[in-house]
Amino acid sequence: MIRLVVPGSIDQLTGGYRYDAALLKALQWSGVDAEAIEILNLDDPAELGLLMTDLQSTSPGPCHLIVDGLALARLHDLDPALLPRFSRAAAQVHSLSALVHHPLGDETGLEDEERQHLHALEAEALRHVDLIMTTSRHTSERVNALFSPQQTVVVVEPGVDRPPTLPKKEHGVGSQSLKLLCVASLIPRKGQDILIQALHRLPTLDVHCTLVGLLDRDPDYVRKIQGLIEELRLQNHVTLTGPLVDEALEQHWQAADVLVLPSWYEGYGMVLDEAAVRGVPVLVSTGGALAATFREGTGLQVPPGDIGALATAIERFARDSAFLASCRTTALAISYQQRSWEEAAAELCLALEILIPRNRRLDLFDSEWLALREPFDHKARAGNQAEQALKRWAQGLHDADRPLTVVDLGAGLGSNLRHLDACLAAESGGSLISARVAIDHDPAKLKALDQLPHTTVQAVDLRDTEMFKATIAAIINSEAATLLTGSALLDLVSESWISALLGVAGQHRAALFFTLSVDGSSTFSPPDEHDDVVQRLFNAHQQQADTPGPEAAHLLAALARSHHFEVIVDASDWHLDSAAGATDRQLLSKLLTGWREAVREQLAHEHFTHPDGRKARTGLQLLQLDAWCQRRMAQIRSGTLHLRLGHCDVLAIPGQPPDLSTY
Incomplete structure (x- = not known):
């Protein structure tokens, strides 16, 4: 579920609200x-309380909460605890995102x-969200430059609705009359005062400009515009209509020769796209x-606030009918490349795919998954070279009467410790392990x-490197040898974490045994043309x-050798056969479901962080991925799928560093 929080009614006729409403409609249509959740009074604590109650009681399950940037900073200003409460409301809000049309502090006239x-307030508010969505690359770059956010910043540009009909005549061609249309709220940032002064410099031209837009956002500015029109005697050349929608607005589009948007600043400028699909040239x-949103060949651009340049551009449109016609043709041609609002909605949903926090990697598997995979893990590890070498090392310690403490990192449900108990059984009975320490972030x-037996447990967040190092240092003592071990853990942690692990092991001369790390290889039978692409992603x-x-x-093996460890790396591949029984089929199904989620997340990541050439392929790749998964799931059900999934084990035994005094 997606819930979009906006201040006031979503039906307001500004660019930001029109974006929100069109996107919401496209999501619903899809x-x-x-x-939409409309906060009609941001200053009313009672209404905010009702909003929290609504979030906690009516959501049927986890939802993506998106707060429009117009509301985000205001909500945080009213109650700094509110945004964190949004993101945790009854554990039902899966994610909290901000939708930034443009930074609030970039408004003209402040x-x-x-x-x-406003910049400081918005920066603080953005700290509490999981994802920042913007409506243009410019706004994305501006957000990154102003706020340096830690979260991902993605661009979801607007779509455009095609008009019911295109103009039946080429306005302005062969005529001395030029009809200008400006669709924008009358506020200082939109620059209508600059436009009126430019028109005043063209007394000999037959030009008429219609200003369509809200008149209640800044009454003082509206009075200024009305005063300018009267002062410059442009009553016959400028018309203020107020806000218009549907057929009333479409009539003005049909009559217009040129769209004019002299804004000081825009977060995107959707009216440029709306002009293009109607074949209306633009002057912006x-x-x-x-x-960036202006498309070459569709009109003219001038610097903001430059009255002379704006007047010159209007004059060219009025006098050069061939140029006007060329711009119209180009606009219509380009308009067929513009995407729909449904495509914009699909991109927003794709953005939400990347919201699974990166620090959830150690929380990736639930108890059901851990229990399901345990027999396959044990079978894959049994008797390989690394395990045989481990047993010889442990037996040597036992023969020398030196105790062995095994510290299992990310112990989960204890699968690794159970397997090591069986592997390191003493020949004379009992175990080669003297003590066990199980460490996991999840006390449950x-x-x-x-x-x-002889096991202590410690709940430690292994993602906190300093806490992890301190915990290990406290466990290790000089009387006992120590084995730091982990199963299906190493491929989930960071390179810096692995370096810290080697630092601790090297300092205390602890052995390392990390098993069942994925090695990036797989072999499906029967093969499929998309296997390699899925594996790469x-x-x-x-x-x-x-x-x-x-x-x-x-990486662990190379670092261990550099610390003078004796290292053995050996395979511990899974071999899963859907014909072998229900357990194999269940594991294969859960595995492929996890792969599908990971690959979708990766496609989303690449879509938003790579050049446009890759963006164009994202939709096709998602369709191919879904089809690949459907084929593989059908093969699992029919008992015809076999999978070798590559894993490897690393054993590193501390050796003696070279005696540099002999050199």
Whole structure:
């Protein structure tokens, strides 16, 4: 579910609200459960309280909450605890995003002190969201430059609705009359005062300009515009209509020769796209995003606030009918490349795919998954070279009467410790392990280890490197040898975490045994043409956020050798056969479902962070991924799918560093 929080009614006729309303309508039309939450009075604590109650009581499950930038900073200003409460409301809000049309402090006419206050307020508010959505590349760059956010910033540009009919005549061609249309709220940022002064410089031309837009946003500015029109005697050349919609607005579009938008600043400028689909040339400033959203050949651009340049551009449109016709033809041609609002809605949904926090990697698997995979893990590890070498090392310690403490990192439900108990059984009976320490971030999982003999448990967030290092240092003592171990963990942690692990092990001469790290390889039978693409995307997903993923085991091995450890790397591949029984089929199904989620997340990441050439392929790749998953799931059900999934184990035994005094 997607819930869009806006201040006031979403039906207001500004660019930002029109974007919100059109996107919401497209989401609903596409079958997404989406609705607007309208906060009619941001200053009323009672209404905000009702909003929190609504979030906690009416959501049927987790939802994506998107707060329009117009409301975000105001909500935080009223109650700094409100945004964190949004993101945690009864654990039902899966994610909290901000939708920024343009930074609030970039509004025209603000005093420096107020501008700085708004920038600071917005920066603080944005700290509490999971994702920042913007409506243009310019706004994205501006947000990054102003606020340096830690979250991902994505661009979801607007779509455009095509008009019911195109103009039946080429306005202005062969005529001395030029009809200008400006569709924008009458506020200082839109620059209508500049436009009126430019018209005053063209007394010999037959030009008429219609100003369509809200008149209640800044009454003082509206009075200024009305005063200018009267002072410059332009009553016959300028008309203020107020806000118009539907057929009334379409009539003005049909009559217009040129759209004029002399804004000082725009977060996108949707009316440029709306002009293009109607074949209406444009005369716009270069303010804000307009420098980028303007399409070459569709009209003219002038610097914001430049009355002379604006007047000269109007004169060219009025006198050069061939140029006007050329701009109209180009606008119509380009308009067929513009996307619909449904495509914009699909891109927003894709943006939400990347919201799974990167620090959830150690929370990736639930207890059901851990229990399901345990027999396959044990079978894959049994008797490989690394395990045999581990047993010889442990037996040597036992023969020398030196105790061995095993510290299992990310212990989960204890699968690794149970396997090591069986592997390291003493020849004379009993175990080669003297003591066990199980470490995991989840205390609930650690409760399952209470039955293991000589085992202590510690709930530690392994993602906190300093806490992890301090915990290990406290466990290790000089009387006992120590084995730091982990299963299916290494490919989920960062490169810096692996370096910290080697630092601790090297300092205390602890051995390392990390098993079942994915190595980035797989073999499906029967093969499929999209296997390699899926594997590449899955591997890339595993390598996000300083995580080496499939390279982790070999990174650990290389670092261990540099610390003078004796290292053995050996395979521990899974072999899953859907014909072998229900357990294989269940594991294959859960595995492929996880792969699909990871690959979708990676496609979303690449879509928003790579050049446009890759963006064009995203939709096709999603369709191919879904089709690939459907084929593989059908093969699982029919008992015809076999999968070898590559894993490897790394054993590193501390050796003696070279005696540099002999050199």
